[in-house]
Amino acid sequence: MTDTTTFPDPTYRDTVLAPLFEGVKAHFAADMARINRAHLVMLAETGILQPSKAVDLARALHRIETEVDIPALTYTGEHEDYFFLVEAELKRRLGDLGGALHTARSRNDMDHTLFKLALQPRAEAMLDALRGLADALIEKANTEAETLVVAYTHGQPAQPTTFGHYLAAAIEVLLRDIARLEQAMDGLDHCPMGAAAITTSGFPVDRHRVAELLGFSEPLLNSYGCIASVDYVTGLYSALKLPFLHLGRLIQDMAFWSSFEVGQLYVPNALVQISSIMPQKRNPVPIEHMRHLASVTAGRCDTIVNTMHNTPFTDMNDSEGEVQQAGFAAFDSGGRVIALLTAFLPACSINADRVQANTDAACITITELADTLVRDEGLSFRQAHEVAAATARAVIAAGQPLRAGYSAFAEAFCAETGQPTTLGEAAFADAVSASSFVEKRNRPGGPAPEALETALTGYASTLSRFSETALARKRRRAGADRALDTAFAKLMES
Incomplete structure (x- = not known):
């Protein structure tokens, strides 16, 4: 035919x-x-x-x-x-x-070099944005180091801490996410050129020279891997997904904290939209946009990683032009999340009246009362827990704040131990004070001012090292651009 x-x-x-x-x-x-x-x-x-x-x-x-x-x-x-x-x-x-x-070259080694060159500035921009967010959160955490908030577990009021301590937890995760992206950057920093189609070339090519002129740290060694091992793609998008998965949890807390029922986070008017029909509504809808954009970004990253699943270990179109371009959308939506969150969180403040009201209503300092009974009264923790639990039940039933519950405590203590407490009213008041609760937790990683200051100083130092690494990488690539321009101009003038 x-x-x-x-x-x-x-x-x-x-x-x-x-x-x-x-x-x-x-x-x-x-x-x-x-x-x-x-x-x-x-x-x-x-x-x-x-x-x-x-x-x-x-x-x-x-x-x-x-x-x-x-x-x-x-x-x-x-x-x-x-x-x-x-x-x-x-x-x-x-x-x-x-x-x-x-x-001495192929479209195979050219393509993966092209893709890495296109991903490098996008990944660098994302790292810049994440470092900017980390810097803003560190500054906010320092400012809010003594601002009390209610910490929640399982959706219920649990213990007092500070807004700075809460943000410090998010900062630690963010720094680890930056570290994972930095590791993924290494996969983008090795040049496939010289691998040709699969097995390098019979010509005496200088792979290091091409890598140097293009701003890579060095060639990717195995020539088969240069055209087959797309782990620079899967590694990058796996690492890129995680900040948005993790920040999405922080963003969800912002939705919960700013709800009418909780109300401990105040979102300023500039970041609040109104209802078209209900005049009383203050809708902090940027939270919703950050939440869905974070989810969209994570989903786009999954799309790229999953496209590589069960593909052959060789050169293939599954990892090339269309897929690469689809992945760029993750950087776009992710960049919007980071920009908005970097503006949003520093602009928000804590509503101290709502924090106090929720603290009183939920007896969240009761853990320290139990701890105090162990230290000062010599009770076992289980005994102390029973006394504290009975005290909490009594004041909640009476609609009283815990600080007004000394008589209920004394009664519960006597009922549990068969003897009167030696803890006076002043010591009781100190034991159930939210600020005292925080100050006593001065262990490494705790919310007390000294412990938190040490942690935040360490975070700033880590962030500075990341910035120095990125700056060195950018300088190397800028130098490579100049070297390539010079070498090419010299060639034309020969």
Whole structure:
């Protein structure tokens, strides 16, 4: 049977090739030009290409970059993709020499290099934003170090702590999330160029030189892995998902804390919307937007990771253009969450009256009363727990705050132990004071001012180290850009 069809089939053109072409225009064309330049410099420096041929190619590449209006290009199907369009332009200007640029490389190693180059600035921007959030939370935690709040467990009032102590817990998780993203950055910092299709090349390529010119720390070693091991994708999006999963829990607490029934978090008017029909409503809807955007971001990360599931361990389109572009949306929605949360939390404040009312209503300092009975009265903790529980039941039934429950306590103590308490009213009042509760918890990681100050100082130091690492990485890449420009300009002038 004679096949009279010609490539590309119109449907394949419109559903696959044209969208991919548009994606390259939007996201990858500039980095493809960098790869072309770096590869050509290496070919010339290693003698793989004769100097005169390298000069002609350099000048032609420069003219193409200058003369071709990439945004105005429309996919016609004349060339399979943007790579072949550039090669066709080289051949049109230089004849057969135009095909020499592709010596000792493949679209396989080029593609994964392109994808890493496109992910690097997005990941750096996300790290910048997360460090900015961490810095804002550290500042807020220092400001709110002595601001009492009700801490909840299982959705119920549990114990007093401070807003600063609560934020410190979130800061620790955020710093660990930043560390995981930093580790994922290492996967983006190793260059696939020189792997060619699968097994490197018979030409004496200098893989380190290309990696250096493109701003990578070094080549990715195994050439098969360069085109098959897409763990730089799965590792990055796995790490990217976690801040939004974890921050989503913090955001949900903000919804609970700002509810009418709890009311301990005050959201300022600038971040509150009204109801179109109910004039009494104050709706802190930014919380809802942060919550759903965090979930959308986590879902987008899962989409990319799950697309890699059960794919063959080889070069494949499942990890390439369309999937890479889909992943960029996670950075967009995630960036919006971080920007909004960085503005939102510092603007909020704690409603001290509601904290006091909830503290009184729920007897949340009762744990310290039990602890005091163990220390000062010599009771076992179980005995102390029974006395404290009876006291709490009595004051709650009477509608009294715990600080007014000394007589109920004395009665419960005598009923449990058969003797009167030696704890006076002043000592009782201190034992059930929320501020005293916090001050006594000066163990490492506790909410007392000294312990919290030590922790926050440590967090700031960790954050500073992350910033220094990122700055060094950015300086290296900026230096590589300058080195590539210099080497390419020198080549053109030879």
